[in-house]
Amino acid sequence: MTHLYDIVKFGIYALMAFSVLAAILAVTVRNLFHAALCFAAVLIGIAGVFLSLHADFLAMVQILIYVGAVMTLVIFAIMLTERFGDNSSPQNNSLTLAAFGLAIVSLIAFSTISVKTRWPIQENAGALHLSVGELAYALLNTYVLPFEVISVLLITTLIGAVIIAKKDRVS
Amino acid sequence: MIFGTGIIKGMLVTLKAFLASYFKGPHEGGIFTVEYPEKRLAEKERFRNFPFLLYDQTPENLRCVACDICAKECPPKCIYIVRDFDKEGRPLKRPAIFDIDFTVCMNCGICEEACPFDAIFMDHEFEIAGPDRQNKMLYHRDDLLKSNEYFNKIRPTDAGAIDARRREAEEKKKAAAAQAVKAKTTQPQPEPPKT
Amino acid sequence: MAGFLPDWVLVIKSVLISIAAIAFLGPVTMMYLTLLERKVVGRMQNRIGPNRVGKWGLLQPLADGVKMLTKEDIVPTPADPIAHFLAPILIVVPALLVFAVIPFGRGMTAVDLNVGLLFFIAISSTTTLAIFMASWGSRNKFSLLGGMRSVAQMVSYEVPMVLSVVPVILITGSLSTNDIVLAQGGWGGLKWFIFTPWGLLAFIIFYLCGVAECNRSPFDLPEAESEIVAGFHTEYSGMKFALFYMAEFMNSFTISALAATLFLGGWQGPVLPSWLWFFMKTYVLIFIMIWFRGTLPRFRVDQLMNLAWKFLLPLTLINIFVAGFWYFAPNTIVRVLMSAGVLSLSFWGLQKLNQGYAPEKRVYQFGD
Amino acid sequence: MIPLTHYLIFANFLFVIGIFGALVRRNIIGILIALELILNAVNVNFVAFSQNTSPDPATGQIFAFFVIAIAAAEATVGLAIVLALFRVRKTILTDEIHLLKW
Numbered sequence: 082m083t084h085l086y087d088i089v090k091f092g093i094y095a096l097m098a099f100s101v102l103a104a105i106l107a108v109t110v111r112n113l114f115h116a117a118l119c120f121a122a123v124l125i126g127i128a129g130v131f132l133s134l135h136a137d138f139l140a141m142v143q144i145l146i147y148v149g150a151v152m153t154l155v156i157f158a159i160m161l162t163e164r165f166g167d168n169s170s171p172q173n174n175s176l177t178l179a180a181f182g183l184a185i186v187s188l189i190a191f192s193t194i195s196v197k198t199r200w201p202i203q204e205n206a207g208a209l210h211l212s213v214g215e216l217a218y219a220l221l222n223t224y225v226l227p228f229e230v231i232s233v234l235l236i237t238t239l240i241g242a243v244i245i246a247k248k249d250r251v252s
Numbered sequence: 253m254i255f256g257t258g259i260i261k262g263m264l265v266t267l268k269a270f271l272a273s274y275f276k277g278p279h280e281g282g283i284f285t286v287e288y289p290e291k292r293l294a295e296k297e298r299f300r301n302f303p304f305l306l307y308d309q310t311p312e313n314l315r316c317v318a319c320d321i322c323a324k325e326c327p328p329k330c331i332y333i334v335r336d337f338d339k340e341g342r343p344l345k346r347p348a349i350f351d352i353d354f355t356v357c358m359n360c361g362i363c364e365e366a367c368p369f370d371a372i373f374m375d376h377e378f379e380i381a382g383p384d385r386q387n388k389m390l391y392h393r394d395d396l397l398k399s400n401e402y403f404n405k406i407r408p409t410d411a412g413a414i415d416a417r418r419r420e421a422e423e424k425k426k427a428a429a430a431q432a433v434k435a436k437t438t439q440p441q442p443e444p445p446k447t
Numbered sequence: 448m449a450g451f452l453p454d455w456v457l458v459i460k461s462v463l464i465s466i467a468a469i470a471f472l473g474p475v476t477m478m479y480l481t482l483l484e485r486k487v488v489g490r491m492q493n494r495i496g497p498n499r500v501g502k503w504g505l506l507q508p509l510a511d512g513v514k515m516l517t518k519e520d521i522v523p524t525p526a527d528p529i530a531h532f533l534a535p536i537l538i539v540v541p542a543l544l545v546f547a548v549i550p551f552g553r554g555m556t557a558v559d560l561n562v563g564l565l566f567f568i569a570i571s572s573t574t575t576l577a578i579f580m581a582s583w584g585s586r587n588k589f590s591l592l593g594g595m596r597s598v599a600q601m602v603s604y605e606v607p608m609v610l611s612v613v614p615v616i617l618i619t620g621s622l623s624t625n626d627i628v629l630a631q632g633g634w635g636g637l638k639w640f641i642f643t644p645w646g647l648l649a650f651i652i653f654y655l656c657g658v659a660e661c662n663r664s665p666f667d668l669p670e671a672e673s674e675i676v677a678g679f680h681t682e683y684s685g686m687k688f689a690l691f692y693m694a695e696f697m698n699s700f701t702i703s704a705l706a707a708t709l710f711l712g713g714w715q716g717p718v719l720p721s722w723l724w725f726f727m728k729t730y731v732l733i734f735i736m737i738w739f740r741g742t743l744p745r746f747r748v749d750q751l752m753n754l755a756w757k758f759l760l761p762l763t764l765i766n767i768f769v770a771g772f773w774y775f776a777p778n779t780i781v782r783v784l785m786s787a788g789v790l791s792l793s794f795w796g797l798q799k800l801n802q803g804y805a806p807e808k809r810v811y812q813f814g815d
Numbered sequence: 816m817i818p819l820t821h822y823l824i825f826a827n828f829l830f831v832i833g834i835f836g837a838l839v840r841r842n843i844i845g846i847l848i849a850l851e852l853i854l855n856a857v858n859v860n861f862v863a864f865s866q867n868t869s870p871d872p873a874t875g876q877i878f879a880f881f882v883i884a885i886a887a888a889e890a891t892v893g894l895a896i897v898l899a900l901f902r903v904r905k906t907i908l909t910d911e912i913h914l915l916k917w
Contacts, residue, residue: 085455108836141565149572158894162901180838188831195823219873238888242895255798266742273490
């Protein structure tokens with residue numbers, strides 16, 4: 082069975098590399114529509130990573146909400162605001178070099194932190210599978226308050242977004 | 253009116269048509285398509301397609317006398333006739349050349365009505381295809397010839413009426429001829445000329 | 448076999464077998480669904496439908512396939528090459544992925560995920576992305592219009608579809624499609640959910656939204672031939688168009704299969720083998736979809752949206768409430784009557800509410 | 816299977832790319848995409864930690880749900896603002912929007 086684990090492990094690392102590459106493309110590609118598509122690829126990659134962490138309900142929710150809904154929103158916004166001719170203007174401003182330097186520095190800093198510190202790893206670390214029932218139990222018992230607050234927040238966002246984006250009635 | 257009943261009523265109509273197509277005959281709402289090459293619908297008698305020339309018994313005794321009336325009457329002018337002459341140059345009552353250009357002919361049937369000698373009629377045979385327009389679709393006299401039996405087969409009533417009329421004219425002519433012959437025989441001895 | 452295979456090869460072999468089965472089943476069902484559709488719609492219009500190629504037209508799909516393959520594949524010059532090229536692929540991928548979760552027979556589910564149903568809904572919601580790419584990539588106003596319409600329709604019909612599935616999950620207590628089918632096994636395999644009041648209503652709503660989800664018949668506004676040529680797949684020809692066509696038919700198969708699984712008891716049935724039951728139910732539902740196509744005219748955009756947001760959505764919310772009551776109420780006739788009463792009352796009420804809908808007078812911004 | 820640190824490094828990469836994108840992009844929607852990237856990186860961290868270190872693995876995933884919900888809400892409002900802005904200023908490039916009042 083070890084060969085199978087190796088194949089699966091290699092698959093996951095490939096998925097991670099694919100998502101990082103897609104993320105880099107999503108940030109640097111000039112044409113915004115392609116950037117949004119690369120971002121969708123990153124989301125699906127991350128859903129795959131969630132699957133590797135045995136969080137399959139979360140992976141499905143991620144695909145459903147992010148790729149299904151948020152991407153639709155982003156692409157609608159891109160379509161409504163993109164004037165055909167102007168995607169030739171350089172997408173990045175003068176900060177590029179400074180931002181790149183900051184990025185590299187912070188990357189190194191975070192990585193050393195995450196590698197150096199000894200995290201309190203549980204012994205049955207990767208083995209436990211979480212059933213949807215336990216998840217629901219946690220969501221509706223221990224975390225019921227944030228659950229209700231989130232629903233209120235979503236309603237207000239819904240109404241707020243409609244009001245902001247509504248064409249004001251020509252009186 | 254409850255929300256979905258209109259839709260259900262419409263659906264039942266199509267379901268009835270769907271079931272009828274399996275169990276009903278062609279005239280009670282079933283399928284009436286005739287699958288053409290294998291099965292055919294009989295043509296109506298007065299169905300007109302391109303004209304053809306008629307001959308009695310043998311292709312030699314053509315009914316057409318090259319009177320050129322049909323060529324004159326033909327609206328798109330697609331008939332071309334040249335009279336036949338015998339060796340001494342005397343005109344004969346036969347066409348040497350009788351061409352119909354099928355690409356021009358519009359199957360109107362005026363030539364059939366105009367022909368006083370019952371020589372040209374509209375055919376039922378419509379599956380005509382030629383490799384090219386110029387020479388293959390220009391039908392000459394021999395291609396147009398068809399027998400009287402064929403004419404009776406495709407248009408029994410018209411052919412019957414025409415044959416009856418011709419036979420009757422035949423008898424009348426024979427009777428007249430016989431009568432004329434008898435008249436000639438009864439007075440062979442004219443009185444001697446008065447001196 | 449010489450020696451027994453190491454166990455990891457067995458695992459891979461079983462995976463490959465199920466992949467091969469689905470890769471074979473998908474396109475073949477698609478081909479013969481096109482033939483079934485043309486025959487049935489033909490029979491409804493008193494004509495025969497294709498019967499030239501092969502015995503009863505059985506080889507017609509092959510002929511269509513060859514035609515599609517040999518057709519020239521035109522890419523419009525202003526088109527955005529990447530989006531234009533990727534769109535048909537990204538539409539077929541979810542259509543095929545979704546086959547993994549459908550229980551074809553007693554033990555015949557390719558991948559028995561314990562989040563099977565959510566997998567189905569999540570994957571079928573990614574097709575909006577591919578439709579966006581197709582409509583935006585081909586830089587053509589018809590396809591853009593078609594793309595916008597179809598995405599608006601798919602998003603607004605996805606909400607009632609997902610909510611209409613919640614009662615089934617609530618009653619069976621699990622998201623896995625296999626458990627759902629097992630839960631409908633009582634009365635000798637006939638205890639289907641459709642025989643409960645909330646099940647019937649949820650089935651109708653799920654099925655309607657399913658038809659809208661694959662842009663078929665009464666909801667085929669996005670590819671309305673008469674209005675916007677062919678919607679988002681206007682600029683496609685040859686093999687790419689065949690992929691769109693295949694995705695649409697595979698979606699209609701999977702939606703009918705899932706509706707059969709959730710409400711008609713999947714492969715549960717008294718005597719016949721389990722997979723036969725499954726395919727019979729699915730094909731009955733596909734026949735109904737084709738029947739819709741043979742009868743109903745196309746919806747207007749506002750009727751489409753009203754139906755989804757003002758009629759189906761409130762109905763599903765009430766349905767979830769009734770299913771909750773059904774779950775806790777004792778198993779007596781009172782429970783049936785009450786839930787049936789509440790549901791029919793709400794159906795009638797909502798229909799009355801929607802009756803008086805007169806579209807507000809349009810305000811023209813520029814033309815007075 | 817896969818040690819925790821590999822997940823953390825993956826999340827760091829995404830996080831850093833997100834920050835770089837947010838700083839560098841001129842188009843507001845580009846910035847919104849970068850922001851979503853950062854939130855996703857945070858999600859990966861949540862789930863990785865909850866799977867490997869916390870006694871009750873559900874906590875991480877629950878927080879990931881909340882992050883997804885808030886990210887969706889934030890994206891909606893952000894794009895509504897972008898549309899309103901585009902309607903007024905006909906452009907959504909950040910360096911062209913520098914006047915508070917017209």
